[in-house]
Amino acid sequence: MVKQYNVLLDTMDTIPNPSFNVNTNDLKTLKISILINQDKEPLDLTGATVRLAVKKPDQKTVLEDCTIVDPLAGSCEVVLGTQAYNVAGTHEAEVMVYYASDTVAVTSSFSYIAKKGILSDDTIESTNEFQSITQAIADNEALLEDLRTNGTGIDAQARADIETQATQLAQKAKQTDVTIERKRQFSKIRKNNTISALNRYAYPLRSDGTPFSLRYDELPIVFTDNQGGFTTNFDVANFKNTGGKTIYMSTTTGLSSNDGLTRNTPCQSLEKAMVLAVNGDTIICIDPEGTMISRAGWANDGVISKNVNIIAENKIVAFKGDTPTWVLTSGYTKTYEVTRSAVERVVDFNNMDIPVEYKKVASIAEVEANKYSWYTDNVKTYVNSGGNKVPNNKILPLLTTGRAMVQNANASNVSTQSAKIYLENLILVGGDKVVHLLGDANFNNHELYTKNCKFYYSTALDCVLTQNAKRSYHQGSICAYSVKDGFNYSTTIGNSNIPDFIEVNCKAFANGDNTINTANTHNGSTAHAKSYGIRINCTYYHNVGGNQIDVQGVKSVNLGIVTFDSKATDATWSQGMGTQGAQGVESCELWYEGCISFGNDSDVYVPTGETVHVKLCQYDTVNGGGIRDFDERL
Structure with missing residues (x-):
């Protein structure tokens, strides 16, 4: 029996689909038939790969491969695996269509609700397996004792075989007992999925025996279920500038003569707001949802040289260009x-x-x-x-011309102070780098914090580039469609100007253009030059190079990250997670726990001279001659 649900989606328009219900105990019976349009016309799926992305109530994401039924009609279907509905609650889903040209079309979303079935992990099936194994061990031990006493004529190999069988039975008994206990404990964790129900994660020791640390801040508090699941109470908003006034800006209702001090008197551009602001102020954009803010309404040169918070109330786009009239x-x-x-x-x-x-x-x-x-x-x-x-x-x-949407230095790359910049709910598009924090010999304590921002479509380099600065912390932010890297952390002027980085629940995908810059060296998230950092529950995929790669003496802890399907055209650079080596600086040491990597030529890459620790991870391919401190893969 198959339960079939029909869904109509469009890559250009939002189409309302009624939510449907499934049961967490369904098994191989949930089929979703999908029709995909582009601007109300069938999307040609010829030569495409189609995947369903499902965001579960626990915020984890599952990918399901779809079967194309009729490519010209935009028709495909998928039978849901249990991971796509095993958590009770509302699931959000969207379809991603990949073409050989490294282009990705993503549809509008739909939802379904998983109802909790009566049968659960709390239902422990009655079994006599453990008792049977215990009895077999007893019988085997009796036989061994009889052989030791009376079996002098028995063949030596037979003795060894029986000894081996006894050892295997004892191990099986231990595993059976542990498996049942794990089910009981995991059931408790699922029912009490709060921070207090989990264990505090203990950060590792480096190979030299010193504790892993950041340079400037205490490590984020992280909790784990000890089975590869992680959560944290880290909130990047705690790093906002404080103590200042609020300045309102609106490109739709603001005036250049307004003081920006009330919602009714907004100034007309970010550039004017920056003139009015002093260190510690918060600039709030109150433009309505759907507003496109050109460089005239933003900051024409992109310079944000003060300690300010910039927050959008609604979903708006600020882009490096001029408003077109076609x-x-x-x-x-x-x-x-x-x-x-x-x-x-x-x-x-x-x-x-x-x-x-x-x-x-x-x-x-x-x-x-x-x-x-x-x-x-x-x-x-x-x-x-x-x-x-x-x-x-x-x-x-x-x-093509024009610099970053947000940068702290002027056109001559000169800073006027060490800037602390906090960005929230912004969609920033274009610029040679979308965001560029750059220190120099005089000012290099810059800080960048972003929350729930999207950085898209750079025209020359990275989405977010932090150089010669102090901190670069990001939560819930996305870097995509750059011509180089997504998140990039580095220094060029010495060891005293090395950034710490934190990424929590971030994504970086579809970054890199092999016609620009060095081919296949474009990463989703990458750190350089002895940076220290942490990534928690992040996802990196479809980047034209290593999806998550650190180099040049970086020390990073990576918890619960997912990397898949590098789009590098050279297998040497098709990597999921790991390091590409010292590159003339020093060796890296990286830790991965609870991570998943697949669809890359090297799901984990450990070149000679590097050290990578892997625990409770899922992956297929490992390459490189470095030190691999790996436990058994999941």
Whole structure:
């Protein structure tokens, strides 16, 4: 018997699907039939790989491979594995479509509810296995004793075989007893899934016997179920600037003459808010959801040189570019243009949760012939936003020129003070680096904190680059679609300017462009130059290089991270997690516990001279000649 549920999704629009109910005790009977559209037309799945991503009530994510039924109709199906519904509560799901060109289309989401079945881990099946094993051990021991006393004629090999059998039976009895006890204990943890019900995680000792630590702060408090599960009460908001006033900004209702001190008198740009702000102030953007803020409404040069908090009340996008007004190109029916040169990428943010990058083509004629494409003749930029659809101002041309959306240094890379910057609920798009914290010989105690931010579509380097600074802490933030790395921590001016980093519940995916920079060296999260850091419950995937890689003497603890499907085109660089070596500095030492890595040529990579500790992890392939302190893989 199969329980079938039908779902209609779109990569461009949000389609309401009724929630449906499943039971946590269902087994191989839950089939979801999915139709995928793009802008209300069937999405061609020819040559694609389709996966269902499910976020469970415990905030863990499960990936399920879908079977394509009719590629031209955008039809696929999936039979849910038990991990996709074994936790009672509401599950959020979306479909990701991968193409050979390393492009990813993500659909709108839908939900279903898992109802807790009557049968659970508390139901202990009656079994006499343990008693039977115990009896077998007793019988075997009696036989051995008889042989020792009377069996002088027995063959030596037979004696050894019986001794081995006795040892194996004793081990089996111990394992059986432990397995039953683990089930009981795990059932208690699931029922009492609070911090008080877990054990406090003990950070490891380094190989030299000293405790693992950060340079500047106490380690985050982490709790574990001792089975590879982790949680933490770390909150990056505790690092906000305090003691200052609140300044309101709005690009839709603000005025340059306003003082920004009330919601009714907002200033009109972040740049004006920064003029009004002093160290310790909080800038709140009150623009309504869906607002696209161009560089004129943000900060034209991106410089944030004071200790400030910048928080968005609603879901808005700030981008490195100018607000476009698209007009129909003469002689064409599907091609629209805007006078704008120096464009590097064009991105459609009509669905702010699922941005779509248009494909660059070589002529206006190709734009006319291809949906979701663009071209520039270095005077104007042309787009086809989907057949006869008229493009709006949410189809954004991102500039090649121009620096980061947020940076602490001016155009000459000069800082005026050590800046402490806190960002929350922002979607920042474009810039050579989306966020760049850069210290120099005079000012190098910079601090960057982000919470629930999204950093997308850099045009030259990384999404978030922290160099020659003190702290770079991130929680619930995402780095995606950069041409280089997602999160990157480094120093260039000596050992006194090395950043500590923390990532909690972060993601980094689809970073790297092999036509720019060195091929296959683009990472989801990477630390350099003796940085110390911690990653907790983060996910890194589809990056064109190692998904999570540390180098040059880094010491990092990685708890509950997931890495999969490196998109490196060279197997040498197709890595899930690990290190790429000392690179002329010193050896790394990395710890992984409760982590999952799959779909990479090297799920764990440990080159010669490096030390990697792996505990309670799931992975397939390990490469490199370094020191592997691994326990048995799960």
